Amino acid sequence: MSKAIDLVQRCTTMEDVRRQVNALDDVLVPLLVTRIGYMTQAARIKGDVNQVRDEARIEAIVQRVRERTEQEGGQPDVMEAVYRQLMEACIAYEHREFVRLRAGSRGPGSDQLAGEQA
Numbered sequence: 001m002s003k004a005i006d007l008v009q010r011c012t013t014m015e016d017v018r019r020q021v022n023a024l025d026d027v028l029v030p031l032l033v034t035r036i037g038y039m040t041q042a043a044r045i046k047g048d049v050n051q052v053r054d055e056a057r058i059e060a061i062v063q064r065v066r067e068r069t070e071q072e073g074g075q076p077d078v079m080e081a082v083y084r085q086l087m088e089a090c091i092a093y094e095h096r097e098f099v100r101l102r103a104g105s106r107g108p109g110s111d112q113l114a115g116e117q118a
């Protein structure tokens with residue numbers, strides 16, 4: 001099985017390195033935009049603001065991502081750090097979305113989100 005780590009090209013200059021990194025960012029950024037977009041979906045579906053941060057889910061993702069990283073020949077500790085930062089930013093955004101979606105709703109007792117018809 002080919003591993004992601006085997007795709008790393010030998011570079012001779014920093015220009016080479018940065019061209020490769022930019023090309024990967026062109027793939028990564030759209031994927032991250034989509035991932036982050038799911039925070040709006042989560043914010044709409046969750047019933048209580050206290051559900052926005054789910055520690056069990058965070059730890060399950062960390063475990064899963066560490067295993068995938070090892071399979072690909074990468075650095076599990078580095079990936080865990082990346083993912084913990086990513087998830088903190090996602091949680092902060094999800095929290096803002098949770099508030100935004102409910103702003104201007106009809107107050108206590110309403111089960112409608114902003115923009116939803118009766």
Ligand SMILES: C=C(O[C@@H]1C=C(C(=O)O)C=C[C@H]1O)C(=O)O
Pocket residue numbers: 038039042052053054055057058061086087090091094
């Ligand atoms: C999207 C969720 O909300 C939060 C964001 C997570 C993420 O970025 O993957 C994971 C756990 C949650 O605290 C979720 O609960 O799955």
